[in-house]
Amino acid sequence: MKKILYLILCPLVLLTACGKKQAVVSRPPFCSDSAYAYIEKQMSFGPRVPNSAAHMQCAVWLIDQLRACGAEVELQKGFMPDYRGANQQIYNIIGHFGTPETATRPRILLGAHYDTRPWCDEEADYNDRFYNVPGANDGASGVGVLLEVARQIGLKEKLSTPVDIIFFDCEDMGTPGVYTGPEREDTWCLGSQLWATNYSRQPSAASYRFGIVLDMVGAPDAFFPLEMYSTTYAQNYQQQIWRSAEQLGYGAMFSSQQSYPITDDHYYINYIAGIPCVDVIHYDIRNATGFPHWWHTRKDDMSNISRSTLQAVGEVVMSQL
Numbered sequence: 001m002k003k004i005l006y007l008i009l010c011p012l013v014l015l016t017a018c019g020k021k022q023a024v025v026s027r028p029p030f031c032s033d034s035a036y037a038y039i040e041k042q043m044s045f046g047p048r049v050p051n052s053a054a055h056m057q058c059a060v061w062l063i064d065q066l067r068a069c070g071a072e073v074e075l076q077k078g079f080m081p082d083y084r085g086a087n088q089q090i091y092n093i094i095g096h097f098g099t100p101e102t103a104t105r106p107r108i109l110l111g112a113h114y115d116t117r118p119w120c121d122e123e124a125d126y127n128d129r130f131y132n133v134p135g136a137n138d139g140a141s142g143v144g145v146l147l148e149v150a151r152q153i154g155l156k157e158k159l160s161t162p163v164d165i166i167f168f169d170c171e172d173m174g175t176p177g178v179y180t181g182p183e184r185e186d187t188w189c190l191g192s193q194l195w196a197t198n199y200s201r202q203p204s205a206a207s208y209r210f211g212i213v214l215d216m217v218g219a220p221d222a223f224f225p226l227e228m229y230s231t232t233y234a235q236n237y238q239q240q241i242w243r244s245a246e247q248l249g250y251g252a253m254f255s256s257q258q259s260y261p262i263t264d265d266h267y268y269i270n271y272i273a274g275i276p277c278v279d280v281i282h283y284d285i286r287n288a289t290g291f292p293h294w295w296h297t298r299k300d301d302m303s304n305i306s307r308s309t310l311q312a313v314g315e316v317v318m319s320q321l
């Protein structure tokens with residue numbers, strides 16, 4: 001029912017209204033109403049905190065959605081040590097898109113994390129830091145955009161480059177600010193660490209051309225700088241993606257300013273798996289703190305999600321396929 005609704009709302013191919021001096025840009029198909037609805041649906045489960053019922057319900061729903069778009073879905077299970085050193089169960093959800101003819105071609109990896117942070121570390125009041133982050137932007141927005149990309153891939157007649165869409169688990173399980181025990185390293189991005197470690201141990205695994213990770217891609221004032229790890233490991237692809245954004249008219253959002261390195265899922269995909277991978281992440285170097293005001297607070301809700309930002313990010317991702 002929803003699918004039909006989205007099709008009515010969104011013409012498959014949109015053309016830009018072009019000014020006198022502008023060239024006609026053929027816009028890749030992407031429907032932000034659909035991406036928005038996918039974010040609302042994730043929010044309806046409640047915070048997708050690992051080990052919770054909402055997290056499991058969301059995982060099952062994500063698997064169903066990818067299958068409905070024609071993906072062959074793989075559930076990667078494993079354990080990683082959490083910030084205390086205890087075993088944390090990981091469920092990465094991987095949707096493989098392609099045909100037997102494209103099976104041997106290098107693939108494109110698209111990733112986002114679907115878990116939400118158990119602690120609101122950035123709340124001013126200490127007692128508020130024990131709440132779960134609702135995760136409309138931090139988690140659901142990247143997944144919502146990629147579910148709509150999956151739906152568009154499902155509608156395509158043929159896909160010349162095979163694509164894997166990966167929903168990583170436990171990205172946001174890094175050591176809580178309220179924790180006073182001994183510090184461990186690499187407590188963030190547990191799902192992508194597991195995926196990248198498994199990948200690097202399989203010499204016969206599929207090869208990837210490059211990857212894109214989306215994180216916090218829904219805010220009305222979104223600002224995506226050139227993140228430093230992406231520049232270090234995947235500069236050509238970062239330049240290519242930012243050039244496409246500029247051509248599509250999103251040059252102000254996809255800024256040419258360089259940011260500090262940010263530990264996100266892309267880091268381990270680059271560092272452990274050796275796949276060039278670019279992070280599209282909201283990090284405003286014009287602010288003192290960098291991350292937006294709602295980041296890791298109870299305010300990370302639907303009021304901070306904008307359809308026009310989702311549209312911009314979706315088109316930029318689709319332009320790379």
Ligand SMILES: [Zn+2]
Binds near residue numbers: 117138172296
């Ligand atoms: Zn986060």
